[in-house]
Amino acid sequence: MKHERVLVLDFGGQYNQLIARRVREQGVYCDLLPFDMSIEKIKEYAPIGIIFTGGPNSVYEAGAPDVPAEIFSLGIPVLGICYGCQLIAHKLGGKVTHADTREYGKSEIEYKASALFDGVTKNNICWMSHTDYVSEVPAGFAVSATTKTCPAAAFENAERKIYGIQFHTEVHHTLEGEKILRNFLYGVCKAKGDWTMANFVDEQVSALKNKLAGKKVLCAMSGGVDSAVAATLVHRAAGDNLTCVFVDHGLLRKGEAEEVVSVFRDKLGMNLIKADARELFLSKLKGVSEPEKKRKIIGEEFIKVFEKEAKKIGAVDFLVQGTIYPDVIESGKGASAVIKSHHNVGGLPSVVDFKEIVEPLRDLFKDEVRKVGTELGLPDSVVQRQPFPGPGLAIRIMGEVTEEKLQTLRDADYIMREEIAKAGLDREIWQYFAVITSTNTVGVMGDARTYEPVIALRAVTSVDAMTADWARIPYDVLERISSRIINEVPHANRIVYDITSKPPATIEWE
Ligand code: XMP
Numbered sequence: 001m002k003h004e005r006v007l008v009l010d011f012g013g014q015y016n017q018l019i020a021r022r023v024r025e026q027g028v029y030c031d032l033l034p035f036d037m038s039i040e041k042i043k044e045y046a047p048i049g050i051i052f053t054g055g056p057n058s059v060y061e062a063g064a065p066d067v068p069a070e071i072f073s074l075g076i077p078v079l080g081i082c083y084g085c086q087l088i089a090h091k092l093g094g095k096v097t098h099a100d101t102r103e104y105g106k107s108e109i110e111y112k113a114s115a116l117f118d119g120v121t122k123n124n125i126c127w128m129s130h131t132d133y134v135s136e137v138p139a140g141f142a143v144s145a146t147t148k149t150c151p152a153a154a155f156e157n158a159e160r161k162i163y164g165i166q167f168h169t170e171v172h173h174t175l176e177g178e179k180i181l182r183n184f185l186y187g188v189c190k191a192k193g194d195w196t197m198a199n200f201v202d203e204q205v206s207a208l209k210n211k212l213a214g215k216k217v218l219c220a221m222s223g224g225v226d227s228a229v230a231a232t233l234v235h236r237a238a239g240d241n242l243t244c245v246f247v248d249h250g251l252l253r254k255g256e257a258e259e260v261v262s263v264f265r266d267k268l269g270m271n272l273i274k275a276d277a278r279e280l281f282l283s284k285l286k287g288v289s290e291p292e293k294k295r296k297i298i299g300e301e302f303i304k305v306f307e308k309e310a311k312k313i314g315a316v317d318f319l320v321q322g323t324i325y326p327d328v329i330e331s332g333k334g335a336s337a338v339i340k341s342h343h344n345v346g347g348l349p350s351v352v353d354f355k356e357i358v359e360p361l362r363d364l365f366k367d368e369v370r371k372v373g374t375e376l377g378l379p380d381s382v383v384q385r386q387p388f389p390g391p392g393l394a395i396r397i398m399g400e401v402t403e404e405k406l407q408t409l410r411d412a413d414y415i416m417r418e419e420i421a422k423a424g425l426d427r428e429i430w431q432y433f434a435v436i437t438s439t440n441t442v443g444v445m446g447d448a449r450t451y452e453p454v455i456a457l458r459a460v461t462s463v464d465a466m467t468a469d470w471a472r473i474p475y476d477v478l479e480r481i482s483s484r485i486i487n488e489v490p491h492a493n494r495i496v497y498d499i500t501s502k503p504p505a506t507i508e509w510e
Contacts, residue, residue, distance in 0.1 A: 003194050006030035006185065007047035009037065010098060010178040011055030011065045011083050017326060019053055019081065019170045021365050022178065027193035028185050032329055035065045042071065049077045049189035052084025054168065058098065058132050059083070059090040067091070077188045079116075083272050086132055086163030089155070090161075095136035101148070102131045106173055107147045114144040114156060115187045120176045120454055124169035126153070127174045133166060197371040201233070204360050208237035211358070220306055220348055221246040221272065222390070223260050226322030226361060228382050233271050233360045236376070242320075243271045245309045247302055250278030251392030251401075253417075254410040263382060263426055272378065278303045281433035282403060289399040289438075291510035292341060298391040299343035307351040317352040323362045324369055326464070339506065343390035350501070386431050387465065395510040397437035404491070405453075409436050411489040412455050416481050423477045430468065432459035434485075435498075437510045443493030453494045455485060459497075460507055468502040485501035 008020045008030050016032060021032040031045075035052070042050070050071065057064040069091055072078065080088040086096045101185040109126040111117040126147070137143055137155040143156050145154035145165070156163045163184065169177035185191040212234070219231045221244040244264060248257045257274075265272040284297050310316075349357065361369055373383035388493045389395055393413075415448075420432050435456040443450040457478070462468035482495040498505075 003029040004048050004191060005045070006049045006051060006189065006191075007042065007045055008032045008051045009035045009084075010051060011035050011053050011057070011087075013056065013082060014055030015168055015170050016053040017316045017329065017365070019051060020122070021367065022170045022181055023051070023185065024195060024365065025367060026178070026182050026185050026191075027195050028189075028191045030194040039068045039070050043074070047076060048191055049185065051184075052078065052080040052087055053081030054084060054129070055203070059086050059096050060098075060185065072160065072162060075161075077184070078163065078334075079184050079188075080162075080164040081170070082130055082166060082168060085155075085166055086134055088162060088164045089134040089136075089138060089152075092141070093137035094134055094138035094141065094152075094155075096132050097135040103128045103133075103149050105129075107149070107153075107167070107354055108149045108206065109145055109153055109167065111145045112143070114154070114163075115158060116144065116154065116156065116165075116183050118181075118183050118187060120179050125175045126177075127171040128167050130166060131434055134164065137164075137392060163188070168463065180364045182451055193262060197368060197375050198400065200364075200368075201375045203235075203374060204233055205236045208234060208358070208360060212238045212318060215241060215317035216313075216315075217242045217318040217320060217358070218310060218316040218354065218485070219244045220353065221260060221264065222322075222344075223252055223256050223385075224236050224322070224388060225366070225373065225383060225385050226324055226369060227320075228264070228378060229369050229376065230320050230322040230359075230361050231264070231270065232268065232376045233372065234358065235268065240271055243273065243313055243316075245273045245275060245306055247277055247305045247309075248260040248283040249298065249302060249305075249392065251281065251394050251405070253388070253393065254414040259381065261278065263379065273309055275305050275309050277301070280305070282401065285394060285401045287400060291395060294342055294394050294401070294510070295341050295391050297325060297349065298394055299341070302343065302390070303347050303351055306348060310352045315353040317355050319349060319352050319356075321348075321357055321359045322346070323359040325361075325365050328362055338475075340508070340510075384427070386426075386429075395508050396433060396435045398436060398509060405436050407432060408455075408489055408491045412485045412492060414437075416457060416486045417483045419477060419484065420473075424478070425471075425473065428461065429459050429471045429473075430465070431507060432457075434458070437509075441494050447495065450493045452491045454494045454496055455492055456509070457481060457495060457497050458507070458509070460502065462502075462507070465507060468507050470499045470501055471498075 010016050011091045020032040107128045133150050134152040137152050141155045141157045143152045143155050147153045154165045169180045217238045264270045394401050437454045459471035460468035485492050
């Protein structure tokens with residue numbers, strides 16, 4: 001089925017994926033595509049509306065991202081946000097001025113009568129992040145909102161359905177931002193709202209049934225949300241023709257490996273092969289303390305174990321990958337410095353004998369993947385699972401990985417997860433976990449001296465893991481976690497809390 005869709009043109013701003021997610025949350029499908037899409041391609045795409053995102057440039061810079069002027073004559077509504085609004089002003093004869101200082105943060109705004117601000121409180125708060133601003137709107141345009149610093153915080157030509165806003169509706173700090181976006185989609189673009197995850201599941205399952213009928217399908221199950229949802233979706237269509245291979249490297253958190261088997265094999269009846277490689281991984285990691293080396297060994301061994309299992313199955317027609325939309329967007333961008341060599345299932349295609357890759361989630365954002373998982377009946381423990389790195393607990397144990405440290409970490413981490421959930425903080429904190437450091441300190445227990453590694457607690461808030469802030473967990477919750485770990489976990493004598501943001505730190509310790 002062809003959905004109505006909105007085209008979000010990407011000018012490189014930091015909130016761009018967020019804009020696309022917010023559109024989808026309103027029940028309207030959209031794609032985030034590079035700004036330099038040709039006018040022919042735009043016409044072919046046939047959007048019901050176009051959104052220009054923000055971006056780091058100034059419209060007057062040589063080589064600044066631009067769009068063909070014809071885009072404004074297609075009769076398709078346009079909403080420009082931040083750089084996008086400056087571009088509209090610049091292209092249509094208005095004036096953009098460079099301010100002396102950057103405006104960043106909450107700002108008081110006054111909305112005037114406009115289809116965009118229908119039902120929105122007149123005196124309000126918006127989120128600004130810009131240096132340039134629109135100082136004169138183009139002829140035929142009216143100012144529809146003002147702030148102290150922006151004489152044209154919003155402007156429009158309602159007849160031509162062209163709207164510009166300097167502030168960021170997609171950020172929650174803009175109060176009623178969702179309503180503004182909804183007004184654009186439903187009021188201006190006349191969207192019907194045909195994008196729901198229930199529809200998505202029905203459409204995908206019937207498309208996959210056609211594609212996979214009578215074919216052999218293989219999937220690597222990691223325990224993570226994406227591979228779990230992809231496998232379950234494919235299983236609905238392919239049934240027993242799907243085989244999932246789960247490599248238990250022994251570096252998962254407490255209870256996770258057991259859960260994979262109980263949910264996917266026992267409850268959903270999937271053909272699941274569990275490769276028990278716990279000893280193999282431990283032996284390969286023996287004596288290794290350098291983080292990059294650990295990562296490399298785990299990545300390579302994972303592929304080898306998977307290859308061995310895949311060989312037993314023989315040639316397959318399809319290999320399932322849990323690729324999601326942000327991976328698709330990111331892979332189109334240039335290379336950046338390697339901070340950590342990420343291990344995921346990306347290396348598998350080279351070792352499996354298959355004809356085609358199937359990526360049923362490649363159009364979905366993470367929050368949509370979770371909703372699909374829920375639609376498919378997966379439990380919250382799987383669907384709401386926090387991000388977890390491929391190398392697992394090995395990069396949360398500083399220095400050499402041993403069974404004893406793994407045991408200590410699993411128990412400490414489990415207590416932290418339990419207490420965070422009990423305090424109702426599990427949905428608002430992006431990731432929370434324990435780390436075993438390589439520093440031993442002296443403690444006293446009973447009357448005896450102890451000398452054990454310090455355990456650190458890490459909890460961060462984030463939108464996309466690119467940047468993160470340390471979570472302000474209430475002291476009493478921290479206190480409960482700390483005292484339970486000390487009392488219940490052998491080899492624990494000192495707990496510290498990591499209060500660094502990313503950057504300069506990273507989320508994981510290695
Ligand atoms: P850092 O530590 O770089 O982590 O701030 C950013 C996010 O990525 C996760 N992470 C990984 N995910 N394979 C993965 O699939 C990896 O090797 C890996 N290393 C880090 C990390 O948990 C955080 O969510």
